[in-house]
Amino acid sequence: MTAHPLVAPPVHLPGPDAPWDDVHERARATGRVVVHTTWGEWLYAALLDPELRGLLGRDWPRYRQTPAAADRFTFAVSRMVIKYTAAAVLEAAPADLDIAYQPGGRPVLRGFGEELHLSLAHTEELVVVAVSGSGPVGVDTESVDREASYALLRAQVCTPEEAKELDALPEDERRLRFLRLWTLKEAYTKALGHGMRRRFNAVGFTWDAEGRAVLAEPSAAAPGWSFATHLVGDRYLVSEAHRDGPLEIRSRHTPGEQVGPAVPPAPTVESAGPGHPAGR
Numbered sequence: 001m002t003a004h005p006l007v008a009p010p011v012h013l014p015g016p017d018a019p020w021d022d023v024h025e026r027a028r029a030t031g032r033v034v035v036h037t038t039w040g041e042w043l044y045a046a047l048l049d050p051e052l053r054g055l056l057g058r059d060w061p062r063y064r065q066t067p068a069a070a071d072r073f074t075f076a077v078s079r080m081v082i083k084y085t086a087a088a089v090l091e092a093a094p095a096d097l098d099i100a101y102q103p104g105g106r107p108v109l110r111g112f113g114e115e116l117h118l119s120l121a122h123t124e125e126l127v128v129v130a131v132s133g134s135g136p137v138g139v140d141t142e143s144v145d146r147e148a149s150y151a152l153l154r155a156q157v158c159t160p161e162e163a164k165e166l167d168a169l170p171e172d173e174r175r176l177r178f179l180r181l182w183t184l185k186e187a188y189t190k191a192l193g194h195g196m197r198r199r200f201n202a203v204g205f206t207w208d209a210e211g212r213a214v215l216a217e218p219s220a221a222a223p224g225w226s227f228a229t230h231l232v233g234d235r236y237l238v239s240e241a242h243r244d245g246p247l248e249i250r251s252r253h254t255p256g257e258q259v260g261p262a263v264p265p266a267p268t269v270e271s272a273g274p275g276h277p278a279g280r
Contacts, residue, residue, distance in 0.1 A: 007228035010034040010128065010238055013081070014041045020088035027089040031134025032117075034240055035085050036141075036232050038125040039077040046076045055080060055095050074127070078120055081129045082107060086116065089131050106193055119190050126236050135224075135245030138190030140183040141238045144231070150178050157182055159204040161216065176237075180229050181205060183239035184213050188227070191241040 011023060013035050027033045046052060053060050059079050066072040083094040086109055090097075098110040107118045119130040119139045130139040142148075154163050162181060166174050185200045204216030205227075213227040229239040 007226060007240060007242075009230045010036040010232060010240075012232075013037050013085075016042070016045050016080070016084060020084065023085060023088040024091065027131065027133065031245075032130065032132035032137055032242060033085065033089065034128065034130045034137075034139055034238070035081065036126060036128045036236075036238060037077075037081060039074045039122075039127055040125055042077040042080060042127075043073055046073060046080060051095065052076065055083065057095075057098055059099060074122060078122055078127050078129070081127055082118060082120060082131075085129050085131050086118065089116075089133065102193070104193070106190070117191075119187075121186070121190075121238075123236065126232065126238075128232075128238055130240060132242060135243040136191040136193070137243075138187040138192070138241045139238065140186030140190065141232075141236050142179050142183050143236055144176065144179065145235070146179060148175070148179065148182070150174060153178075153182075155201065157185065157200045159201055159216070161204060161206075179237055180213075180239065183237050184227055184229065184241065187239045187241040188225075191243060 008026065008030070011026065011033060013020075013023070014037060023033050023035060049055065056063055056076065056079055059075075063072060063076050063079075066075055079099060080094070082099060083097050086092075086097055087094040099107050100110040101107055107120055109116055109118065115133065117130075117132040117135065117137050119137050121128045121140045123141050124143055126141055128139050128141050130137045150166070154166075157178070158166065158181065166178055166181075169177060182200075184205055185203050188203060189200070205213045206216040208214050213229070215225060224244045226242050226244070227240065229237055232238045
């Protein structure tokens with residue numbers, strides 16, 4: 001799986017005691033960081049943490065009201081990973097950070113406005129979080145074993161040019177390329193903040209001479225975007241979309257400090273595209 005040459009693969013963080021200095025250093029060096037883990041790796045920390053209620057903060061009622069145990073633990077772990085990752089980037093305490101949600105469910109850190117961008121994706125046991133202080137970012141993930149119906153979703157996901165290219169590929173190669181396109185479009189629309197409001201078949205990708213994804217649509221903003229897809233754990237595709245911007249990471253957040261407009265809580269997380277379950 002070919003990635004953008006400047007986009008490092010996601011960092012694996014097996015729990016709250018992971019080496020968070022690496023996360024901070026990557027964010028300081030590149031302006032962003034993408035991490036991945038599994039909810040199982042964080043499960044005991046979530047179950048045994050006496051401060052879980054304070055750590056989840058405004059998300060505690062939703063955690064308690066989620067009926068299915070697996071969904072409840074995935075929800076708790078994903079919020080813990082967001083807070084721990086953002087805290088490592090900002091050199092802050094995770095419990096001092098407060099997650100809010102924009103309309104449509106995009107997570108943000110209360111008080112940081114557009115200074116810090118977040119994105120969350122999860123599928124099966126994998127949880128992926130991106131934090132960027134240098135422009136909008138979006139991530140998405142899918143299992144390489146997912147049997148998505150290309151015939152059924154072709155018109156919804158692909159532009160005519162993409163469909164023509166995919167139609168000519170052998171079935172196994174077509175399936176993986178289709179999943180890669182799907183995750184790239186999910187990541188891109190998340191970074192744009194559009195979610196399900198933008199049709200995937202209106203967003204086109206092509207591939208450069210080195211196999212990297214680039215936007216097919218002519219746009220003055222296109223050169224500012226970078227895309228990458230990585231294979232994680234030999235099982236999952238993780239795609240990232242990022243638009244370059246000035247580095248705005250501000251370290252050592254002061255609890256209670258308000259540096260941007262507050263965003264009211266919302267009951268959902270980032271919107272999913274066609275065929276995806278809600279709450280990704």
